[in-house]
Amino acid sequence: MLKDFFMLAARSITHRKMRSWLTVIGVFIGITAVVALISIGLGLDQTIKQQVAGVFGVDTFVLVPKGSFGPQRHTGTSAEEYALDLQYLKSIPGVKVAAAVRQRTGFVQGPTKADGTSTQGFLPVMGLSTELMNEFESFTGKLAVQPGGRLFVAGDVDVAVLGTDTAKRLGAKVGDSILVAGDDKKELTLTVVGIMKPSDEGTSSKTNRGFSAGMSPGQNKDTIYVPYDTMSLLWGKANDVLVTLVRTQPGADVNKVADLVEKDLRARGSEISAITYSDVSDAIGTMTSTVSAFLAGIAGIALLVGGVGVMNTMFTSVLERTKEIGVMKAVGAKNSHILTIFLIESGLMGLVGGVVGTLLGLGLSAVASTFIGRFFGVHMAVVASPSLILITLAGSFSLGAFAGLWPAWRASRLPVVDALRYE
Amino acid sequence: MSLLDLKDATKDYKLGKTVIVRALRGLDVHIEKGEIVAIMGPSGSGKSTLMHILGCVDTPTAGEASIEGTQIKSLSERQLVALRGRKIGFVFQTFNLMQTLSAQQNVELPMIFQGIKKKERAQRALDLLTKVGLERRAHHRPNELSGGERQRVAIARALANDPDILLADEPTGNLDSESGGTILELLKRMSTEYGKTVIIVTHDPDAAAIATRTIRLHDGRVVEEVRNA
Structure with a gap:
C-alpha cells in the first residue's frame, strides 16, 4: 500500500x-x-x-613559552622567551634528541675592508643547536648555504653563518672574521663558515610546510647564526630560548614524555609548555x-x-x-x-x-x-x-x-x- | 427493515454564525435492495444533502438514518470509512477522476485504500473497465477520454469494491444526450444484471425514466413519490 x-x-x-x-x-x-x-x-x-x-610526526613535541598556546593565551601574561637547561632536558628519560633556538641582539662588527673601515651595528644573533640542522627538517625546512660554505657541525664554536642581507651589509664572505659582543664586555671573533641560501619564496610552502615557516632560519635574512653553545660564551646561561624541539625515544609515549618534561623543567624554573601533535590537533x-x-x-x-x-x-x-x-x-x-x-x-x-x-x-x-x-x-x-x-x-x-x-x-x-x- | 432508512430526518446548515439553513425538513425515505431510485427536485430542494446522508458522508441533524438497520450515528468515523469503502460507490456529476492517473489506476484507487494486492487489483480493474466497455482505454488519462468515457470510468471506479449501493449525483448533467443515454443504460444494467441498488440524484427526465421509483423533493420535503412500472 x-x-x-x-x-x-x-x-x-x-x-x-x-x-x-x-x-x-x-x-x-x-x-x-x-x-x-x-x-x-x-x-x-x-x-x-x-x-x-606531517610536521610533528608521531614522536616530536615543542616547548614554547608557558601560556603562549591554547586558551590561556588571552591572559596577556605570556612570556616570549624562557630559560632552559638543554643538557638537563637531554637527560630526561624518554628524550632522544633535543634542539633549541635562542636569540639576542648583539653588537656586531664586520670584517675590515680594503680602505681600513668596517661596518658595525646591532643585529639579531640566533643560537641554533646542531641537531636542529639535520634532525628536524620538517620544522625548519631544508636548510642550505650558498656554494663554498657549510652549516654548523658538532664541535663548532667560533663560527657563524650569516643571513643573506647581513652578509651583504657587513660585506662579509666565507672565511672572513666578524666580531660579536655579548654581555659584560664578553666578545668573540667568529669565522664566517657559510652564508644562507635565500629561501625561494615560490617553493617555500613545500619545504617549510606552512605554519613552521617562521621557525626557518632560511627566512630571517638579517640574522647572524651561531652554534647554540657559543651563545652562552657571550650571554651566559640560556634564559632567552624561543623554541625547543624534542624527539622521544622510539616506542615512548610522546604525551607522557611531554608531561614529564614539562613538569621537570618547570620545577627547575623554565616557564614552558610542552605542545604535542594532539594538543595542536585539538x-x-x-x-x-x-x-x-x-x-x-x-x-x-x-x-x-x-x-x-x-x-x-x-x-x-x-x-x-x-x-x-x-x-x-x-x-x-x-x-x-x-x-x-x-x-x-x-x-x-x-x-x-x-x-x-x-x-x-x-x-x-x-x-x-x-x-x-x-x-x-x-x-x-x-x-x-x-x-x-x-x-x-x-x-x-x-x-x-x-x-x-x-x-x-x-x-x-x-x-x-x-x-x-x-x- | 429496508436497505436504507431515513425517519423524520432533518438537516440544518449554519451559514456564518447566525443564519441557519434547513436543507431537509423531516424526511421519510426507505430504499429497498435492487431498486433504482431517482431523486428529483429543483435546485436547493435538498437533493444533494439527502444523497450525502444516504451515502454515509453526512449525518442528519435530527431524526434517524440507518443502513441495513444500523444507525449511522452510532458508527465511529473509522467504521463509517470502512462502510463507505465496501458498501457504497459514488458517481459524480463532474466525474472527479484523478487527472494524474490512468483509467485503470483510477479504478484501482478504491481498492488501494482497501489494501487489495496489486495483481488482484489490476485484474479486477480491467474486468470492470470491460464491463463498461472501456478495456481498450485502460491506459488513457482522463484528459484523453470523452465526457461519456470519463463517466464510465467513474462508474467502474464506483464498482471497484463491489458495493451494494451505487450513488450517482447528476451522472448525466455534464454529458450530451447520447453519452447520457449510455450512462443511464449502464446504471440500469448494474441493477438488473448485478443486483445493485442504484440511487440517482438528477434533473434529467431520461434518468427518471429508467428508475423503478421517483422521489420528488421540494424545500427539504418529499412532495411526490411515483412507482414506475
Missing part, C-alpha cells in the same frame, strides 16, 4: 512540474549551502591536521568546528526558508485538491491514508532537493577546495563521507515531511461532505 502511496504522491508532484521544481529549488539551495560548507569545513580540518601531523579541531558550526548555522537559515517554501506549496496543494481529497475519502480513504500521501509528497520534494543539493554542494566544495588549495599552495581534501551524504538525504526528506506535516494534517481532517462540495 505504501508503494501505491508513493506512486500517487510522485504523480501529483510531476503533474505540477513548475511549482514542484520551484519548491525543490528552494530546498536544494539550502542543502547545497549546508553540504558545501560542512564539506569544506571537514576538508579544511583534515588538511590542516595532515599538515601538522586546538585546530576546536577552531575549525567553531567556524564550521557558524557557517552551517548560516546555511541552516537558507534551509529553513526552503522548508517554509515546501510548507507553502503543500498548503496550496491541499487547497486546490480539496475536492480530490473529498473524492478519495468518498471512495474509502482513511484520514491516515490522506496524511501519508501528503507527507510522502512533501517528503519526496525535500528528498529530491536533498539529492540535487548534495551533488551541487559536493561539486561546490570541490571547486572551493581547488581554489583554496591553489591559494595556499596545499592539496586540500574534499570530504564526502557517506555519513554526511546519508544524514543530508534523510534530513532533507524529514525537512520536507516536517514542513508538510501541518498541511497534510489539515488535508486529512477535511470533512468529506465539505471537501466534496468545494468548488
Whole structure:
C-alpha cells in the first residue's frame, strides 16, 4: 500500500512540474549551502591536521613559552622567551634528541675592508643547536648555504653563518672574521663558515610546510647564526630560548614524555609548555568546528526558508485538491491514508532537493577546495563521507515531511461532505 | 427493515454564525435492495444533502438514518470509512477522476485504500473497465477520454469494491444526450444484471425514466413519490 502511496504522491508532484521544481529549488539551495560548507569545513580540518601531523610526526613535541598556546593565551601574561637547561632536558628519560633556538641582539662588527673601515651595528644573533640542522627538517625546512660554505657541525664554536642581507651589509664572505659582543664586555671573533641560501619564496610552502615557516632560519635574512653553545660564551646561561624541539625515544609515549618534561623543567624554573601533535590537533579541531558550526548555522537559515517554501506549496496543494481529497475519502480513504500521501509528497520534494543539493554542494566544495588549495599552495581534501551524504538525504526528506506535516494534517481532517462540495 | 432508512430526518446548515439553513425538513425515505431510485427536485430542494446522508458522508441533524438497520450515528468515523469503502460507490456529476492517473489506476484507487494486492487489483480493474466497455482505454488519462468515457470510468471506479449501493449525483448533467443515454443504460444494467441498488440524484427526465421509483423533493420535503412500472 505504501508503494501505491508513493506512486500517487510522485504523480501529483510531476503533474505540477513548475511549482514542484520551484519548491525543490528552494530546498536544494539550502542543502547545497549546508553540504558545501560542512564539506569544506571537514576538508579544511583534515588538511590542516595532515599538515601538522606531517610536521610533528608521531614522536616530536615543542616547548614554547608557558601560556603562549591554547586558551590561556588571552591572559596577556605570556612570556616570549624562557630559560632552559638543554643538557638537563637531554637527560630526561624518554628524550632522544633535543634542539633549541635562542636569540639576542648583539653588537656586531664586520670584517675590515680594503680602505681600513668596517661596518658595525646591532643585529639579531640566533643560537641554533646542531641537531636542529639535520634532525628536524620538517620544522625548519631544508636548510642550505650558498656554494663554498657549510652549516654548523658538532664541535663548532667560533663560527657563524650569516643571513643573506647581513652578509651583504657587513660585506662579509666565507672565511672572513666578524666580531660579536655579548654581555659584560664578553666578545668573540667568529669565522664566517657559510652564508644562507635565500629561501625561494615560490617553493617555500613545500619545504617549510606552512605554519613552521617562521621557525626557518632560511627566512630571517638579517640574522647572524651561531652554534647554540657559543651563545652562552657571550650571554651566559640560556634564559632567552624561543623554541625547543624534542624527539622521544622510539616506542615512548610522546604525551607522557611531554608531561614529564614539562613538569621537570618547570620545577627547575623554565616557564614552558610542552605542545604535542594532539594538543595542536585539538586546538585546530576546536577552531575549525567553531567556524564550521557558524557557517552551517548560516546555511541552516537558507534551509529553513526552503522548508517554509515546501510548507507553502503543500498548503496550496491541499487547497486546490480539496475536492480530490473529498473524492478519495468518498471512495474509502482513511484520514491516515490522506496524511501519508501528503507527507510522502512533501517528503519526496525535500528528498529530491536533498539529492540535487548534495551533488551541487559536493561539486561546490570541490571547486572551493581547488581554489583554496591553489591559494595556499596545499592539496586540500574534499570530504564526502557517506555519513554526511546519508544524514543530508534523510534530513532533507524529514525537512520536507516536517514542513508538510501541518498541511497534510489539515488535508486529512477535511470533512468529506465539505471537501466534496468545494468548488 | 429496508436497505436504507431515513425517519423524520432533518438537516440544518449554519451559514456564518447566525443564519441557519434547513436543507431537509423531516424526511421519510426507505430504499429497498435492487431498486433504482431517482431523486428529483429543483435546485436547493435538498437533493444533494439527502444523497450525502444516504451515502454515509453526512449525518442528519435530527431524526434517524440507518443502513441495513444500523444507525449511522452510532458508527465511529473509522467504521463509517470502512462502510463507505465496501458498501457504497459514488458517481459524480463532474466525474472527479484523478487527472494524474490512468483509467485503470483510477479504478484501482478504491481498492488501494482497501489494501487489495496489486495483481488482484489490476485484474479486477480491467474486468470492470470491460464491463463498461472501456478495456481498450485502460491506459488513457482522463484528459484523453470523452465526457461519456470519463463517466464510465467513474462508474467502474464506483464498482471497484463491489458495493451494494451505487450513488450517482447528476451522472448525466455534464454529458450530451447520447453519452447520457449510455450512462443511464449502464446504471440500469448494474441493477438488473448485478443486483445493485442504484440511487440517482438528477434533473434529467431520461434518468427518471429508467428508475423503478421517483422521489420528488421540494424545500427539504418529499412532495411526490411515483412507482414506475
